[in-house]
Each structure stands twice: as C-alpha cells, then as structure tokens.
Amino acid sequence: MAFADEFPVQSLMYITNRPELVFTEGKGSWLTDQHGKRYLDFVQGWAVNCLGHSNPGMIEALTKQAHKIINPSPAFYNEPMIALAKLLTDHSGFDKVFFANSGAEANEGAIKLARKWGRKHKDGAYEIITMDHSFHGRTLATMSASGKAGWDTIFAPQVPGFPKAELNDLASVEALINDKTVGIMLEPVQGEGGVIPATREFMQGLRALADKHKLLFIVDEVQTGCGRCGTLFAHELSGVQPDIMTLGKGIGGGVPLSALMCTAAVASFEAGDQGGTYNGNPLMTAVGCSVIEQLTAPGFLQSVQDKGAYLREQLLALSGEFGLGGERGEGLLRALVLNRDIGPQLVEEARELQPQGLLLNAPRPNLLRFMPALNVEREEIDLMIGMLRGLLKKLA
Template identity: 60%
Template structure:
C-alpha cells in the first residue's frame, strides 16, 4: 500500500478532494481503500451512465485492447466508423468528429462555426452564449462559458463571444448583429444548478437562427446520452440544431467526446481539426457498447421512471425540511436548499454513505446511474434524509 500523505502532494492542487482514496466501483457503488461503500450520485459528474465498471464496457474494452489500440487518426478504424454511423442514425446530424473531452468537442464546435461563417456569412464569427453557462476549461471554452469571475482568471480572454441571459429570447435578439454566426447553449445548464431551457426558448432560438442565418449549437456534453430522458436533450423540444457536442456519458467512464454537424454545416477540410487520440478504436468500442445499452428496448423508459421516483423523493424531502425547488428531468436533478449549506450537507451525506455534488453553496445536484434500481434510489433518498436531518 502506498503512503497517502507522501503521494498526495505530487498532484497539482486543482480540486478540493476528500481524504478517501477510491479503489473500486460496482455499478451505483464506489468503494474506498478501507472497503467502505458509498452510493455514488455524482458518477464522475454524470459520466457513468451505467454506473461504475459496467460489464458491457469492460468487455468491449478488453476485446478491443487485445485487437487494436491506436492505428493513427489518419487511418480508418472500424469502431470509429460504426460509432459515427450509429450516432448519425440516432440523431439529426450527418457527420461526426471524435475528440477526448467535452471542452475539446466544444472547441471544435466553435472552430466549425467560425469556418462556416468565413465560408458562408462573410466572415461572421461571433457566438452568442449565456450567463452561467459551462462549456469546459480550455481557453475558448472558458470564454464561451458564463461562470462568474472566469473572465478575469487567465487574461487576455479569447474574443468572439457575447453573453445573453438564459431563457430570455429578447436578450439574445438584442445581441444579434452582422458578425454573429451562432448561438451556443446547454439545453440544461448543469453546472449552473440544473436550469432547463424552456421549450418556448429553444424553439424561439431555432426561429431566430433561421431568421438571421445563424447556427444553433447545443452543448450536450452533460445532457446527452440519455441523462435527461431522451437520448439527446434537444429532442425534448421538437427542434433540430445544426451542431451538437457530446462527452461524459458517451464513453461510460472512458474519455471520448464527439462533435456532430449536419451536412450543410460540416465544412472542415483535412488539416482544420485533429488530435492524436481522437476516435481511436479503444474509446470508440466503449462508445458502441454504451450506445447499445442506452438504446436497448425499455432502457431509457426505465431510467425515466426511476428518475421520476428520485424527483418525488426529493420533493418530499424538500417539504419535510422546508427546502426549495426540485428541478430537472431524467437522471439529472437539483434541490434548492434556500441556504448556503450545500457543502455541509454534501459532507454529511458522504459521512452517511452517499456521494452528492454541490455545484453552488445553495443547491445540490444528483446524477445517479441511468440503470439505478428502485432500491438504490430509495436507499439514496434515505441517506440524503439523514444528512438533511443534521443540517437541513
């Protein structure tokens, strides 16, 4: 066993981490070095749609690892071709570029929109994004994000983004000008505390894009792959975006992300975009296993029903402890606490054996595996109730 204190200082201090070291995962459960089991409702921040170490992904990885890992991004490989085809069949897009993280997929979306603007809109390049948005931590993705304080962190900030107010169509319309090329948003603002876009807003954005010849970009890094109910969250709203990004759940724990575009928009040429590991057969094999699982008959319906049970339980805890709103859908929910005690409650929940995330001091976020059982949902609600009894 390695020494915890001597090894820890070699990691850059980029996150507040609890002392435990986690060594194993089994579905909804995460197990630390002392064999303590935690019901995990963070799941790698909405990554593990099938929970920890899902057998289907482990088998796909083992088979692919013994066959072909990384030929070269400049050569075709079968899993990448198959995964791109499946994603296009299941969505409204025609072409896919694979990358390694959500931020990198969004970076690609921004580049694609700028190139399309150069080719088709006289050099228009500005992208309207939203206050409190989260698109990742590369410099362009940070500039596209609307996290308070981020614009001052690593100056100079990348230009080319204008910020509107989420769910306020007039605030978007006011920003549209001759340099505007696209509107980019999360269908549910996850890091902001699970704030869903209304259908009226999403449909209004589509109409605005059509009116002014703009591209609609949905960042579904968090909401995609069944997290909010349908396979993709834009499908809640009866609209067709021009560009979509995926990440997190696509690999079920393995780093793969994707940039999808319609034929009319997909204008990258050789040399415009690339990366050493993007679309390698190993991660694409995991992606194929995930897509098979997510599209199995009845899978998303069951996830939806268990998500509704989770929401019912959260609503009754909110009533019991006089808390605030319960927001979300599918397996992505937030509970408003009405007070800035979310970190305390998250710590108390961990002590009780439940891992939850506090994206803001006043709210908790819940991202259980999509294949959670009814027993796991009710057990998690019991543990959360114990934590709220301490600090609610």
C-alpha cells in the same frame, strides 16, 4: 500510517481540495475506498458513468478491442470509429461526426467549425452568442464561451467573440445579433449553473431566430446527452433540430471520449483544419459503441424517464418535509434547492456517513445536484433519499 506516507499524493499538481480517501473498486452505483468502506455514488464522475461502475458490456468491448488494435493513428480509418459514427448518425438528425477526447475539445471543435462556416458562408461572421452562467469547458476558448462568474479574469485576456445572453430570455438573445454573429450556443440544461433547464419555448424560439437570421443553432450536450435527460439527446424534448451538437461524459461511460456532430450543410472543415492524436481511437470508440447500444436498447430510455419521475417525486417530498425550495431538472439530472447555503456541508457529511457513505455534489451553495447512473435501482434512490433525510434532520 499517515495518509501522505501511504499515498505520496504530493507528486500530484494541486488543482482542488480532495478528501483523504482513495477509491479502489466500483460496481454499479457503489464505490469502495482503501479501507473497504462503500459509498452510494450519485455523482458518477459528474454524469460521466451513465451505466455505472464496471459495466459488463463496456468491459467486454474494452477487453476485446485491446486484444485487436489500440491506436493505428487518426490518419487511418478503424472499425469501431466507423461503427460508432454510424450509430450516432442513425439515432440523430445529424450527418457527420468528429471524435475527440473530452467535452471541452468537442466544444472547442464546435466553435472552430462555426467560425469556419461563418468565413465560408456568412462574410467572416465569428461571434457566438452564449448564455450567462453557462459552462462549456476549461480551454481558453471554452472558458471564454462560458458564463461562469469570475472566469473572465482567471486567465485573461479572454478569447473574444462570445457575447452573453440570459437563459430563457429570447429578447436578450435577439438584442445581441449583428452582422458579426454566426451562431447561438447553449446547454439544454445548465448543469454547473445550477441544473436550470432551457424551456421548450426558448429552445424553439432559438431555432426560429437562427433560421430568421441564418445563424447556426449549437447545443452543448456534454452533460445532458446520451440518455441523461430521458431521451437520447436533451434537445429532442423541445422538438428542435440543431445544426451542431457536442457530446462528452456519457458517450464514453467513463472512458475519455467525446463527439462533435453536425448536419451535412454545416460540415466545412478542410484537410488540416481539425485533428488530434487520439481522436477516433478504436479502444475508446469500441466502448462508445457498447454504451450507445445499451442506451438505445428497447425500454432503456423509458426506464430513465420513469426513474427520473420517481426521483423528482422523492425530492419534492423532501422539499415539502423540510420547507426547502423545490426541485428542478430533466430525467436523471436533477437538483434539490435548499433553504440556505448548506450544500457543501451536506456533501461533506454525506461522505462521512457510517457504515456507508453517500456521494453528492453541490454546484451552488444552496443546491444539491443528482447525477446517478442511468441504470440506478429504485431501491438505491430510496436509500439515497433516506440518508439525505437523516442529514437534513440533523442540520434542521
């Protein structure tokens, strides 16, 4: 039977090319398709499934909450919403939390909050300096904030107010500051941009610049937060405290959940300024509680650091063996720099491997990005490296 006959995918709106496979089950670092073939998953929904597929703690939280209450309306408090907000503020330097459903929504909220703060405290300043090659989401405002090539024309005109600086170039940021500037926004590691970390010195310099000019320092931790970089939040690696932080992906471990966090001094929303039908939904925030509790359990983040160091060692060994361009990243968000534009080909051939496939991601043609579950086993890292080594030998 033809794939389209078995699965009438023509009813889905086209947004991207997808292979003819349907995933039916997942457990830990593995996915299974409609034919029973298993795939070692080093993408994990683009760093979403921080605890892998079918995490028992998440399943228990979801099931238990589903039997109690699913959606009382965001106009009322619910217990998981309150509990997750407290967990997040207890484990961070922030005082206030607003829950949403996606990273783009959280970033859109951060932009709105910064502009509201600028209206109240900085004579209507509204411009937010962002970085070239950055990625902040797919709403009109977050696309405008992003520095992704070509995004300035797809749905033009853009939302104004997002001048672009260069990552790790403090002078380029300072040159853009004027009386309309309200904040500086960046990813501590540019994920879609090619897994490029902001240096410790750059992050510290941005904090000093923000203090000097009375600006908001905003970190987009949608991809880097929730343990991905070996600390609960990636900005901790630089020893800085931002004014606003956004979370997504890992905070829900696979369910639609995100958060906008800020210090008490920045919390400027008034009644009616911000909202959303499913924001703070108890079903999602109950899962979020399980995720954060597991991430903050004794020894968990140290294990992420250890496995991140091990993955780095193995990727560097591959790079040396095949004359590649090295590796970079933080924790378990890492990239292997290739010596030519074979990233997409490696992704395709890795998926087609037999008897087991391998799921990889190439955000740039000359780059592979690795985003395994944070509880990935060392043996699974070895297996991935072995499979990739075989592919590199084939293409060499």
